[in-house]
Amino acid sequence: MSSIGSSILTSLGAGSGIDTASLVSSLVSATREPRQTAITSNQTLNSSRISALASAISSLDTFADALSEVLSTSAYTGTPNSNDTSIASVSLLSGGTPTGLPAQLTVEQLATARVLSSSTVTGATSSTAVGTGTLTITTASGTKTITIDSTNNSYAGLASAINASNSGVTARVVTDSQGTRLVFKGETGADNDFSISTSADDGGNVLAGLGWSGTDSSTMTSSSAPQNAKITLDGVAYEYADNSIDDAIPYLRIDLNKASPGTTVNLTMTQPTSGLADLLKEFVDAYNTLMKALNTATAAGTDSSTSGVLNGVSGVRDMKKQLSALTSTELSSTGTYKTLADIGVGTNRDGTLTLDTDRLAQALESDPEGVTNMVNPQGSGSTATGLSKLMDSVRDNIEKDDGPIKLAQERYDKLADDYTDQLSKLDDQMTNYEEHLTKVYAAMETRLSALKATQSYLQQQIDAWNNSSDN
Structure with a gap:
């Protein structure tokens, strides 16, 4: 056991x-x-x-x-190329590749704009008063009336008001040894001429003298008339209101730099x-x-x-x-x-x-x-x-x-x-x-x-x- x-x-x-x-x-x-x-x-x-x-x-x-x-x-x-960029230069536009190149271009005439100059006021500066009232700019697209009062009663104030009006006309104040004047410039193209009319409240001599309706005067003179750019492209004549042309050749911008009638510019595309x-x-x-x-x-x-x-x-x-x-x-x-x-x-x-x-x-x-x-x-x-x-x-x-x-x-x-x-x-x-x-x-x-x-x-x-x- x-x-x-x-x-x-x-x-x-x-x-x-x-x-x-x-x-x-x-x-x-x-x-x-x-x-x-x-x-x-x-x-x-x-x-x-x-x-x-x-x-x-x-x-x-x-x-x-x-x-x-x-x-x-x-x-x-x-890459697009021009053999004479002093006459015309080229650049690509987005969205595609230019077609129809090479092409031969002749620049017969550049597009220009109307340029007006007021008479020079001796001793005046950009802050000198121009008078109060209204200034009306008329273009092919319409009319813009600009009021001149105590807030902009000067050369500089008037130029600033014109530039802000989107009238199609710009203005700048030029002062040199002779004095001060206003220079007005419209858009390029034969259809983009303009006229100016004024109404001076206080009899201001400068404002009253800024009117222009196609005829020069002692107070307003034109130094440039509006005209279209004229070119021939592969022997075909074209006119444009601007010197930058985007629709002559698809996807190619042509910038016209000077007129040279009789001179052929070769536009090509380097692959x-x-x-x-x-x-x-x-x-x-x-x-x-x-x-x-x-x-x-x-x-x-x-x-x-x-x-x-x-x-x-x-x-x-x-x-x-x-x-x-x-x-x-x-x-x-x-x-x-x-x-x-x-x-x-x-x-x-x-x-x-x-x-x-x-x-x-x-x-x-x-x-x-x-x-x-x-x-x-x-x-x-x-x-x-x-x-x-x-x-x-x-x-x-x-x-x-x-x-x-x-x-x-x-x-x-x-x-x-x-x-x-x-x-x-x-x-x-x-x-x-x-x-x-x-x-x-x-x-x-x-x-x-x-x-x-x-x-x-x-x-x-x-x-x-x-x-x-x-x-």
Whole structure:
């Protein structure tokens, strides 16, 4: 009996004690760790995919936006030129590229304005009184009446009031060694003549003498008459009221600087061939940086530890497929050169691009205007798509709400929430499991204590029997 009781006690750990807290902790850990490891491993991969997709989209946006910004500068739209800027100079207007160049321009006559001068008053200054009353200016667009009172009764006050009236006539005070006078100037153009009438309240000699209705007087004289600018453009005669002409050639401003009848000014457009060559090199380099990053992210590898984080993600495969079509997509529906492939941009087996600089140089030399229009068309009337617009279209299609990339992002965002919920549920389950084990082992200790009490009683009885038998 003694040996049997000792065996039971030894197997139960009686006498040495059972560390139930440590035992429960070990059992909970053994149950938790494999499940938690699996969840956190999936969670880490999912987080990496979310980050990699966001990075891919950000890189695509940066690439497309940078391309649009660069192509909007004058370095890639061409530069207008005049071979004699002393006669006429040219500059680009926004919204498109000039058409119809080169052109031959002759400036027959500049546009001028009516200029009137009042008589000089010896000893007067800008603050000298001119008298009170009214001054009325009449132009082709209407009449403006200006009141002269104590607040503006001076040369300077009158000039300021005229300039603030928006009558189409400006005034300035001129003071020199002979004295002070007013100079009036209208707008350029034959239809922009003007007249002045006055009504002096106090008989002021200066104000009363400022009237002019087409005839010079002792107090008001004209030094310039209004006339239109006259030009010929490619042999066709034109007249304009201003010396800055915006509508003779689309998207080109012509500033007339002096008349020179009989002199031909050549207006041309220099195509941005060197700029486009550099741009396409940078485009290929930037594109390859993006594509190599996508290739790394989608690499198959030999197992999960060596494959790319986006391997098998259909949205990224679709993204690469759409990007790879850039070189073969028509940028222009007309002309010799219609695609990037036509001017030397080819696609390698891994999806990266290569640039045949000799072929590009030949295309730029053969048809610089056609290549420029294909890559960077200007104006709403152009039929060409252009590289920037194509890139924006591809980007928009890749990032559309119901596209593979967005659906993949939504799926991985949902998985992130699911993995967080799984970890939370695992915590709850392990807490319940720990409570259950604790109760089980607490009950076991209670039973063990009862068993020990029974064992002690039996041991006493056995000892008593042994003592009795000995006697």
